[in-house]
Amino acid sequence: MGDKVPRRTLDSLVTQVASELMGVDATTMVAATEDVLARLIDHFDVDYAYVRHTDRELRATILMAEWPRRAPIPNPDPMHTVSFDRPHFLFGEIEHATEPILTGPMPMCAAMREAFGWDREISHLTSAAVPLVSRGEPTGLLGFVKAGERDWSTREINVLKAIAALFAQLQARVVAEEQLRYIALHDDLTGLANRRALLEHMEDRLRPGSPGPVATFFLDLDRLKALNDFLGHTAGDNFIRTLSGRLREHLDPHDMIARLGGDEFVIVPAKPMDAVAAELEAVRIQQLIGRRVVVGGESVSRRASVGVAVGMPGETTVADLLRGADHALLSAKSGGGNGVAVFTDAMRAQFELQDDVELNLRGAVADGSMLLHYQPEVDLRTGRIVALEALVRWMHPTRGLLPPAAFVTVAEATNLAGELGRWVIRSACAQFAEWRRRGLAGNVVMRINVSPVQLVSLDFVERIEDILRLFGIDGSSVCLEITEHVVVQDLARTQVTLRGLKRMGVQIAIDDFGTGYSSLSHLKALPVDAVKIDRGFVQRLGASTDDLAIVKSIIGLAGSFGLGVVGEGVETPVAARTLVGLGCYRAQGFLIARPMPADEVEAHLSVGRIPLELDLPRVGRGQTAR
The missing domain is CATH 3.20.20.450 (EAL domain)
Structure with a gap:
């Protein structure tokens, strides 16, 4: 076969593609791939090009990028996820293939015409499917479709294999990056989001213009240590995992559920909620947690205390909303646990005073601000x-004369009591x-x-x-x-x-x-x-x-x-x-x-x-x- 594209042009094409894909990551992969596919369509005079990923768990091939984009895309899209158990006409032999598969010319039927979005009369088409291979295993597919006939030269096929190898490297790199990002953003015991993921999510929810109010629930399991002491830490971990699965199952799939470690969880509902609705939802979550779980051969349950805070996008910061939920949790636990409390202005004033006391108390003992009545x-x-x-009093510089109830507890908690x-x-x-x-x-x-x-x-x-x-x-x-x-x-x-x-x-x-x-x-x-x-x-x-x-x-x-x-x-x-x-x-x-x-x-x-x-x-x- 003679080359359809000159050798020098093919060599420069591989170099150009390698350069374009070098700095691509997960966020830019689709756009960069579309640009490369557009270039390849021009070079090889074909009508449609795509890159697909092989999902071994689903045993399916999944569309990652295509060019030109089909419009309108059918719903459901027959091209997006194609199971290997029911192979599409183009993907019947690719599940385990490591070498290019050339097909055609083959008759163009109505189903094919609809899948590609072509409204012109085409009797035949030709396709080339080049596997993306990583460590000897097929991980995806680089493919081309030509309306009518198209012969591929050996040189062209080799160039496509080289480009497919570049896409395979890109996919492997992106998968590794996503795995690292998953690890960085998820709790290793439960798979729930961790603190970093929670903060990123809340930053997004509280941006100006986002829907609100935004509710936040701070959960703390009561007396989890007793369960660990009695049944062992393995049983305690199993309890946490079971509880996490229950939360995922019974909450909105779009709700943010984060584990901060130990027995602390934070939930940010996807749906806007005011304080009244949030309190009702907190009670429901509390009851959900209280259901019994079988761990270590024992049927056990833990009650939970829930602190609730509500903020408005553009007005409330992440730190303030979390602090409010945390303060409400302390209030919920103050009655012995198994409580629900909503953060209020009165609570805010109380904890602002406490923060002020913690900040200034040590200096007050030394500078003569304390006095006795x-x-x-x-x-x-x-x-x-x-x-x-x-009876000790504190002449606070801005709050006036404070009674011992306002600062003695803080002194005891901060080692200033002595x-x-x-x-x-x-x-x-x-x-x-x-x-x-x-x-x-x-x-x-x-x-x-x-x-x-x-x-x-x-x-x-x-x-x-x-x-x-x-x-x-x-x-x-x-x-x-x-x-x-x-x-x-x-x-x-x-x-x-x-x-x-x-x-x-x-x-x-x-x-x-x-x-x-x-x-x-x-x-x-x-x-x-x-x-x-x-x-x-x-x-x-x-x-x-x-x-x-x-x-x-x-x-x-x-x-x-x-x-x-x-x-x-x-x-x-x-x-x-x-x-x-x-x-x-x-x-x-x-x-x-x-x-x-x-x-x-x-x-x-x-x-x-x-x-x-x-x-x-x-x-x-x-x-x-x-």
């Missing part, structure tokens, strides 16, 4: 001041010593709250001893208050610390007593001097018979152990009268006095009492205060 504790029968509780606690003890003792030097607070006890971090510190007792010695304060004039849950956390270490304090004469009180942590055995085991009834019970005295019964039992319990008892949160005369009637004579609360700065306390200390108009029964007036 003092709340008097009195004998309800006489109004005599018997103790002062030191530093803050040492400042409180030292400052309270310095003020106490100054009052006593001036003849005030002679018969008053200074009460100071102690954090869990301080109580289990190995040098805590030594530090207290140094401070008392520095300011010349007798240990019996100081009472350190600890909460019930501190006692339970580390009973053995607490015993050692409290016994060391008692050797110095320091008094010990259990604060917020009655909230459910302590037991009789703890009271027996610890050298405690007093209990302070939790304000929640005291505030409802006169309105709740249940709280009355609890307060009565606490006072009786304290009496049986020889402990003092103090009522916190006294805000009404009826609460004060009820306490006195039950035999609890020491109390503090807003009815008596709010926490106040040191200079305001001095006015009360100089008098020694705070007048109270409680109309107490006579039986209580002559009794001794506990």
